[in-house]
Amino acid sequence: MEKAIEVKNLRKSFKSAAVLKGVDFDVKRGEIFALLGSNGAGKTTIIKILATLLKPDGGTAIVNGFDVAAHSEHVRQSISLTGQFAAVDEILTGRENLIMIAKLRHLKNPRQVADDLLKRFGLVDAADRRASTYSGGMRRRLDIAMSLIGKPQLIFLDEPTTGLDPEARIEVWNVVKELANSGTTVFLTTQYLEEAEQLADQIAILHEGRIIVSGTLEELKKLFPPAKVEYVEKQPSLEELFLALIGKKEAK
């Protein structure tokens, strides 16, 4: 059981406000780990520390065997970050964005890499349009595709589906599942409980600067009293209705 991430007693304050007050968790290699928390709970701060963008005030964070503060260079070799706001260059086309990242990762044939990813993410038709003309879902797909270049062992997705419509959300979920199947470790943050339920092998809940619970969905469910049977008339939710009406997508 190798660990992709080990975080111990991680602390971070901004000015006088303590955001992380001693965070502990481990992420196993190859699993999907979801960090749940409300807005402002510090999820993005944790991701930024793990992705070597912020220095922690205290505690340790080891990513793929390297300390993020002491060996950030080594950490960057094996990770990829998809930030909260799609980090694509809007003036470049989708293809150019992918080629640019492939070149920065010093891959042998950037054009081929770009072509493959455009196909895989259904962006072939839009490949030569500027990213500024893309819809939110397309932009997010391009964003994730850019993160996959160079096959990093660990991918951080900071609220990957915030602001997406239900269809685009399911597309992103499928991508994440596919990633995990191919052995990549995925660390994602989300405010949607359903998202964690759908995707995650391990779930941790961040609240007031600490992890208050963590475990598999099954383990978390055991924390509650055993289920009682009640009869409730089930109405379809608007989301189910919407998806049923536009068809196909959920079936896939």
Place this chain on the structure above:
Amino acid sequence: MVTTKKHFFSDIRVMLGRSMRHITRSMDTIITVCITPIAMMLLFIYVLGGAIQAGTDNYVNYLLPGILLMAIASGIAYTAFRLFMDMQSGIFERFHSMPIARSAVLWGHVLTSLVSNAISVIVIILVALIMGFRSSAGIVSWLAVAGILALVTLALTWIAVIPGLTAKSIDGASAFSYPLIFLPFISSAFVPTDSMPTVVRAFAENQPVTSIVDAIRTLLSNQPVGSEIWIALAWCLGILIVAYLLAMLVYKRKAL
């Protein structure tokens, strides 16, 4: 460490290619940069020029160096603008979480500024030629002029990096360049300093624009250069070094 050092120049090349695309896809930035200096040139030559005693029979020749500095001062505002947009969009964070030299990201912007300002300078010189600018300077003098202008651009671009990294709004990111654009007015760029009142004259004669403008003017008129070229170079290098160190300090503080 080894890998990022090894790829430093290829990373810069990729970054340069990226921001050059930004420029070629919005040629209006270059046009905007050229329009004000060209309008100034028209104004000074055809409206005010007749009344100005610059002690020269070709006022375009006298005027051109100052106009070029104005163009560069307004051109570098776009570096601050593009840098600010990068900071906002999250693409900076992506670059920073990748195994590439951090400074390559900045150098890409700085080199782009050098190229785009070179284009504006050439456009303005061509317009000046139409308006009667003539130079007897040889290739060496022209190279020296190009060198000084490149140094000025580098120095001012590193100044522009600072607001680009620290500004809170787009307006803030580019507002810093206004004083730079107007600095040539209180210098020998448009009129000789002799006619100015003592205090103004003292300022005009001892600020960088005057020595830079005088040096370029001397080179273009193919006269022997005096001490002004060394003063000009000292100013450029001094500003360049201070601005570079400050910009790097700000950058290191912004990014881990």
